[in-house]
Amino acid sequence: MSAVAQPREKREISIDTAPPVNVVQTVKDVREALALPRSSGSVIGLVPTMGALHPGHEALIGGARRECGIVVVSIFVNPLQFGPNEDYARYPRTLEKDVEICRRQGTDVVFNPSPDEMYPLPPLTFAEVTRVSEHLCGKFRPGHFRGVATVVLKLFNIVRPDRAYFGEKDMQQLAVIRRMVADLNIPVEIAAVPTVREPDGLAISSRNQHLNSAERKAAPVLYRALEEAVKRIRSGERDASKVREAAIAILESEPLVRIEYLEIVDPTEIQPLSTISGPVRIAAAVWIGGTRLIDNVAV
Amino acid sequence: MSAVAQPREKREISIDTAPPVNVVQTVKDVREALALPRSSGSVIGLVPTMGALHPGHEALIGGARRECGIVVVSIFVNPLQFGPNEDYARYPRTLEKDVEICRRQGTDVVFNPSPDEMYPLPPLTFAEVTRVSEHLCGKFRPGHFRGVATVVLKLFNIVRPDRAYFGEKDMQQLAVIRRMVADLNIPVEIAAVPTVREPDGLAISSRNQHLNSAERKAAPVLYRALEEAVKRIRSGERDASKVREAAIAILESEPLVRIEYLEIVDPTEIQPLSTISGPVRIAAAVWIGGTRLIDNVAV
Numbered sequence: 069m070s071a072v073a074q075p076r077e078k079r080e081i082s083i084d085t086a087p088p089v090n091v092v093q094t095v096k097d098v099r100e101a102l103a104l105p106r107s108s109g110s111v112i113g114l115v116p117t118m119g120a121l122h123p124g125h126e127a128l129i130g131g132a133r134r135e136c137g138i139v140v141v142s143i144f145v146n147p148l149q150f151g152p153n154e155d156y157a158r159y160p161r162t163l164e165k166d167v168e169i170c171r172r173q174g175t176d177v178v179f180n181p182s183p184d185e186m187y188p189l190p191p192l193t194f195a196e197v198t199r200v201s202e203h204l205c206g207k208f209r210p211g212h213f214r215g216v217a218t219v220v221l222k223l224f225n226i227v228r229p230d231r232a233y234f235g236e237k238d239m240q241q242l243a244v245i246r247r248m249v250a251d252l253n254i255p256v257e258i259a260a261v262p263t264v265r266e267p268d269g270l271a272i273s274s275r276n277q278h279l280n281s282a283e284r285k286a287a288p289v290l291y292r293a294l295e296e297a298v299k300r301i302r303s304g305e306r307d308a309s310k311v312r313e314a315a316i317a318i319l320e321s322e323p324l325v326r327i328e329y330l331e332i333v334d335p336t337e338i339q340p341l342s343t344i345s346g347p348v349r350i351a352a353a354v355w356i357g358g359t360r361l362i363d364n365v366a367v
Numbered sequence: 368m369s370a371v372a373q374p375r376e377k378r379e380i381s382i383d384t385a386p387p388v389n390v391v392q393t394v395k396d397v398r399e400a401l402a403l404p405r406s407s408g409s410v411i412g413l414v415p416t417m418g419a420l421h422p423g424h425e426a427l428i429g430g431a432r433r434e435c436g437i438v439v440v441s442i443f444v445n446p447l448q449f450g451p452n453e454d455y456a457r458y459p460r461t462l463e464k465d466v467e468i469c470r471r472q473g474t475d476v477v478f479n480p481s482p483d484e485m486y487p488l489p490p491l492t493f494a495e496v497t498r499v500s501e502h503l504c505g506k507f508r509p510g511h512f513r514g515v516a517t518v519v520l521k522l523f524n525i526v527r528p529d530r531a532y533f534g535e536k537d538m539q540q541l542a543v544i545r546r547m548v549a550d551l552n553i554p555v556e557i558a559a560v561p562t563v564r565e566p567d568g569l570a571i572s573s574r575n576q577h578l579n580s581a582e583r584k585a586a587p588v589l590y591r592a593l594e595e596a597v598k599r600i601r602s603g604e605r606d607a608s609k610v611r612e613a614a615i616a617i618l619e620s621e622p623l624v625r626i627e628y629l630e631i632v633d634p635t636e637i638q639p640l641s642t643i644s645g646p647v648r649i650a651a652a653v654w655i656g657g658t659r660l661i662d663n664v665a666v
Contacts, residue, residue: 095552192499193516193550197492225552251492253394253524
């Protein structure tokens, strides 16, 4: 009997010993929570999120957990990065579940400020990353990357992390942050974490939960189109317009999909290319019903 | 004899014991120079300058020296804050003299980077402080405060000071920096240092050396005009346009002066006022020959 009971007990113990998370709401409290670990030389890792945590975020937190002494997850749905006609109000907010996920992943501190805590004054100061934010999502979401860069800069100044973790799924965001860090001499190392996908290829996203079952069934066409582009390039195609045409044809085969963009860009400044001669990213945004999905792959 | 010699000796010793300054050119070197004092808890003070140091800068360095454990003076003529038709090329550069002034004022580290060290890549990221930079110099020098805010943000990220010192003479710059620090949660305290003036009232500025003797003789009219405005407000005048008229009449009495602006603004967001009902700043910019001078006073 005891031989059977033991593994169950062990498993329960390993779940229960994940320590509680310190959830703080204010800039002052998160700084105070980090003062001692910082002064004793702990490497501080930051995972900035908008909550609605999923396995993609778990990969970010897991990376931070492996590489840092202290893991901070920020959960803040940043109004500054949503356009007036975008989904700020309906963006999913699942704090209790998020904190539990953070706890299981070994997070030390969750920073969950209110909009008033982050913007006590009307925000007049903005970080603008020109050029890198010009195309792709930047073109279709004016002001989006300005809002992202500004809130990330604020989080960097609040948390002062040694390392910060971003997902490759938001590839243009990653390029914007990397360039901001380089241009502004921000003393933080940016870690990129590969996109986590469903078994059918769909990139995991907080917005996937808005898809109804027909839309969900259609959604993997986005990744299939990107994979088609990869295949063409690997077969030797160097003409970006031909690669795009092949990928777009796949997307157009799915009647529920409306294409916003599909581009082949350089991985650093995110400029559309006409000829493929080095490493590239293929990125696309589509609408499926009322839900906007993005994805990208590297070649 | 020895009683006479002693005070001279003492004076010489007090000059000679000002230790040498550590002059560094790279981001890496300034960070390394500050690593030990920072980890041992020293308060780090930064005085950002464009060199051509004068008694106004000495007051900034003196303030830092009194209040901080480590004083860093940056000397960098920042191309990003000069417009295409402005005086970047002819801005005075007097490094050797500047370093000697820093040494005498008790500076620990002079950070004197090259433009390539500060901008190794074409700068794509900018800090924009809207509204506060809209009027006064911001109106006549488009992009100027964007360049100032961006380089100051870089210097803050490089030096990570606890306190940073700015002169009240550049009052709009001070308001821009203060708002940037508040909006972006930058963990630095901003210290404002009063304007240093010549005996005839002219605010000391690196650009004063461009004035010929007739222009130099005319220049104090700027401060006299601002003092006239102060007098009118103190006498009970609440109509800003009447106060402006009186001050502008003083400026117009001097044929060598061309007025760029003279405004009465609130001290925080630097918005022009029509009625005076609380603390204000009166600020003006004039051209005397080819030299642009600014000044301001508080009421």
